[in-house]
Amino acid sequence: GENVEQHPSTLSVQEGDSAVIKCTYSDSASNYFPWYKQELGKRPQLIIDIRSNVGEKKDQRIAVTLNKTAKHFSLHITETQPEDSAVYFCAPEIIQGAQKLVFGQGTRLTINP
Amino acid sequence: NAGVTQTPKFQVLKTGQSMTLQCAQDMNHEYMSWYRQDPGMGLRLIHYSVGAGITDQGEVPNGYNVSRSTTEDFPLRLLSAAPSQTSVYFCASSYSPVSYEQYFGPGTRLTVT
Numbered sequence: 001g002e003n004v005e006q007h008p009s010t011l012s013v014q015e016g017d018s019a020v021i022k023c024t025y026s027d028s029a030s031n032y033f034p035w036y037k038q039e040l041g042k043r044p045q046l047i048i049d050i051r052s053n054v055g056e057k058k059d060q061r062i063a064v065t066l067n068k069t070a071k072h073f074s075l076h077i078t079e080t081q082p083e084d085s086a087v088y089f090c091a092p093e094i095i096q097g098a099q100k101l102v103f104g105q106g107t108r109l110t111i112n113p
Numbered sequence: 114n115a116g117v118t119q120t121p122k123f124q125v126l127k128t129g130q131s132m133t134l135q136c137a138q139d140m141n142h143e144y145m146s147w148y149r150q151d152p153g154m155g156l157r158l159i160h161y162s163v164g165a166g167i168t169d170q171g172e173v174p175n176g177y178n179v180s181r182s183t184t185e186d187f188p189l190r191l192l193s194a195a196p197s198q199t200s201v202y203f204c205a206s207s208y209s210p211v212s213y214e215q216y217f218g219p220g221t222r223l224t225v226t
Contacts (some may be wrong), residue, residue, distance in 0.1 A: 032212035043203060043217040044156065051212070076115060093212050099163075100146070100171065101215065103156040 004105035006090055013080055014112050021107045023090030024072040032093035033066055033073045038106075039086045047088075048075070077109075085111045114139050119204050119218035126194040126225045133220050134189040136204030142216070144207045145187040149173065149200040150220075156203065162187055194225045 003026040013019050022106035023033075050057045050064045050073065057064050061080075066073040073092070077084055090104040120135045138145065158171030162181040176198060178190040187206075191198060204218040223224035 036215075042216075043219055045217070046214045073223070074124070091156075091215070099212075100161055101156060102158065102172070103148070105153070105155040 004090065004092060004102045004104045004109050008107060008110045009105060010110070012110045012112060013048065015080055015082060017080055019075075019077045019080055019084070019109055021075045021088055021090075021109070022072055023091075023092065023104050025092040026071065027092070027094050028068075028071065029095035030071075030092045031032075031095070033064065034091050034101075035064060035075045036089045036091060036103075037086045038089065044089060080111045082111050082113060085109060116216035117204055117206055117216050119202075119221050121221060122219065124221060124223050126191075126223065128194060128196060128225060130194050131190070131192050132194070134191075134202055134204075134223075136187045136189065136218060137185050138187075138206040138216070139185065140206065140216065142206035142208055143184065145181065146171070146205050146215075147177070147179065147189045148203045148205065149189070149198075150203060151200050153191065153211060159189065160201075191223075196225045199223060199225045 006022045008021050031052040036044040037047045038044040048064050050066050061078050063076040087106045087108050089106050091101040095103050117138045122183045143164045147159040148156040150156050157173050159177050160179040162168045165184050168179050202221045203214040207215045
């Protein structure tokens with residue numbers, strides 16, 4: 001199947017704290033695992049992605065970790081800032097059937113000052 | 114480069130009317146897709162295309178038609194609009210296959226009364 005689940009659906013953290021969002025998928029053949037950020041009223045934009053040949057990738061305050069065996073990957077944001085408030089989507093590549101991206105339901109992250 | 118462009122930005126239709134949402138990209142991307150975004154539902158794939166002359170159905174194709182006569186353009190047609198099609202529609206493009214960054218257009222907010 002093409003099950004993609006994100007948790008939690010909403011997350012509220014204090015400014016400066018860390019936030020973690022988890023995405024589980026069902027296609028064991030998936031090789032590409034991106035995270036998108038969508039600010040209110042804007043289009044989704046890629047913030048970080050990882051391929052299956054590595055377990056972790058970091059870009060300044062954001063990182064993505066991948067556990068292919070357990071079929072999940074996570075977005076980590078450290079030292080959160082008000083501009084991190086947005087909806088975040090995972091979109092693992094689906095290989096079974098036809099190659100495409102399937103987006104998770106999204107996580108609304110709120111950073112409290 | 115203009116990236117991915119969409120027209121119109123806003124549209125109000127009456128039930129039963131037809132219209133075409135336009136999408137164009139100037140990045141020579143092979144892969145293009147249409148998503149709809151409803152509150153709390155994330156981004157759901159409507160139709161996609163892996164190249165000119167090739168289209169396929171996504172998760173929610175009913176009520177929508179697409180064609181891909183050129184690499185640049187990927188219009189989405191609503192044949193007989195229904196209130197259930199009230200949504201925000203995003204067009205996206207990327208290199209083929211899909212395991213690359215998806216570039217989204219600014220979106221079209223459609224209301225069907």
